[in-house]
Amino acid sequence: MRRAVFRLFLIPFLLFYALPVSAVEKEERNRQDEMIYFIMVDRFNNGDTSNDYEVDINNPKAYQGGDLKGITKKLDYIKDMGFTTIWLTPIFENEQEGYHGYWISDFKKIEEHFGTLKDLKELVNEAHKRNMKVILDFVVNHTGYQHEWLNDPSKKDWFHAQKEIKNWSNQEEVENGRLSGLPDLNQGNPEVREYLLETAKWWIEETDIDGYRLDTVKHVPKDFWTEFTREVKSVKEDFFLIGEVWDKDPRYIASYEKTNIDSFVDYPLYEELTTVFSEPDRPLTSLYNVWNRNAALYQSPNLLGTFLDNHDNVRFTRQAIQNQQHPGTRLKLALTYLYTAPGIPIVYYGTEIALDGGEDPDNRRLMNFRTDDVLVKHIEKLSEIRRNFKSLTNGNMELLYDQDGMAVFKRQFEEETTFIAINNTSKSQKVELDPAEIGQKQQLTGLLSGDIWQETNGKYEIVLDRESADVYNISEKTGLNIPLISVFITIPILFIIFIYLANKKGKKLQE
Structure with missing residues (x-):
């Protein structure tokens, strides 16, 4: 009886973990x-x-x-x-x-x-x-200050002349001068x-x-x-x-x-x-400007450290x-x-x-x-x-909202879209997003907070506490999550049944 009840007790957990996840693990790492x-x-x-x-x-x-x-x-x-x-x-x-x-x-x-x-x-x-x-x-x-090559006559031309960098706009000085006095190797040799x-x-x-x-x-x-x-x-x-x-x-x-x-x-x-x-209370505009500049200048801007x-x-x-x-x-x-x-x-x-x-x-x-x-x-x-x-690793980036330190970024790659909301201000903030950016009958799920935002009066509202941030993914509007609710209702009931049957069997053994 105990084993049967225990199996019954596990069913809701199995159902819970069988629910589809929001994203799939990458098969290979780029x-x-x-x-x-x-x-x-x-x-x-x-x-x-x-x-x-x-x-x-x-x-x-x-x-x-x-x-x-x-x-x-x-x-x-x-x-x-x-x-x-x-x-x-x-x-x-x-x-x-x-x-x-x-x-x-x-x-x-x-x-x-x-x-x-x-x-x-x-x-x-x-x-x-x-x-x-x-x-x-x-x-x-360069080498260390006292490298043995410095005392080897046969390696005299392994180093550039002892000269500090004074004009940092002069590329020849930057390449041939000594950085912090360190002996500068001559890669032309x-x-x-x-x-x-x-x-x-x-x-x-x-x-x-x-x-x-x-x-x-x-x-x-x-x-x-x-x-x-x-x-x-x-x-x-x-x-x-x-x-x-x-x-x-x-x-x-x-x-x-x-x-x-x-x-x-x-x-x-x-x-x-x-x-x-x-x-x-500092705006995030400059960060987005850096990205736009990087996207224009670099062949692989997503690879920058x-x-x-x-x-x-x-x-x-x-x-x-x-x-x-x-x-x-x-x-x-x-x-x-x-x-x-x-x-x-x-x-x-x-x-x-x-x-x-x-x-x-x-x-x-x-x-x-x-x-x-x-x-x-x-x-x-x-x-x-x-x-x-x-x-978040391959997608482009778009700034949807930016005002006085509250910003929302959109990242998109193929069919996947994520939003990053950052409240870099000293007070709570509310942002309204156009459904055109998200889609009809969709919802935003906060991957850090667990918050869910759905369309209300033709807008998607996001509310963030002061100095907080969240990352959202888009999923179909679900209404009540019946499987999840079932888990939270069923588990306590089954646990009570399990305790009751265990106690009952214990009393019989005592008799």
Whole structure:
């Protein structure tokens, strides 16, 4: 009897989970489907204390213990948030206090503070088991300040003359001058070029990594990048290259597409994102203008890497605090836009816990895994939505409404349409949408809130609380959800029956 009642008890749950879902999981992952988690290796997680040489967690310019094993141990944490790719700061052997990885002393060795080649291979292997990719930061512009090549007479012409960049509008100075005093490699020298190309291919062949984030792209001649792209893709055809062209002019950044680098981090959008969302009552028009400009300038605007935080700038949390705002509230809005607008979202470690930080090196604090998970849950939900709706990764974008910080965007791809409503104001807002944008006898379902909006008096009304956002998909108007209502009515009844029969049988056994 108990078993029969238990089966009866399960039926409503089976019916509930058999209901059709609003979107279908993608069968294969394209580049624009990626969601990248960016990690500064030394500041993330200490998984192996045996390599803690001269570690000082109280000195922001010293090594603090993070390593490759620490990242491997946190892969599930990263995957559970929905990230499909991890990008690591340079892991190559560095000079003393080169915790960040950009003062390279040996391009073919792993920094001992981070672990071993075996540790890297294990990390890549474990990531691949989870259907995640690994991108390494790759530097070809310069070496560390004390590199042994500087004292080798046979390699004198491996470097450009010792000259700082003074005129940033002069491309020759930008490419040949020293950035922050770092010895500038001469990629025009055939030996230097061959060394860098062979090294880049060696790491792919040896570890099966999936891509490079290319550092300081504009400081290296374009003809080198064209050859670099061709060579690394000859090893692994789908190898992903995302370049850092740190500039405010999108036309200048877009000019590097000719080198066949797949993607670029979108610094112009970053400037607008952090300005718009670091305090309320700012209009979102500038964000839409960036998209329109990108769509006109880039061959693949959906592949641009979008971000709120990185290791070179003051953290978004600090900007919100300086504006006397609650960082969590502001981050929720900014992340919602980041995940639903065109581009590949890149989240810097610690953003998911609203980690604070000022100028370098304060923006590279140790990660804390024992904090509130409200933002983590928000990112998980945004990842799920982005994964399930192709219009958010492949679609075009249209601004339907924009007034004083309240905006509604429309994303459309083939037959699928989604709407993103963001209330970046300090009061509740109501927006009326024309049925022509949605269709007759349809309804909008909030994927973050669960709210349902139907046509009323010839309009679709959306109401959002202050400083909140939602993502809506279109579905046919259903009226009362009879199956769902049945579940909520039937389950308590069956539970009462189950308890009654169990008690009755218990009394008989006692007799």
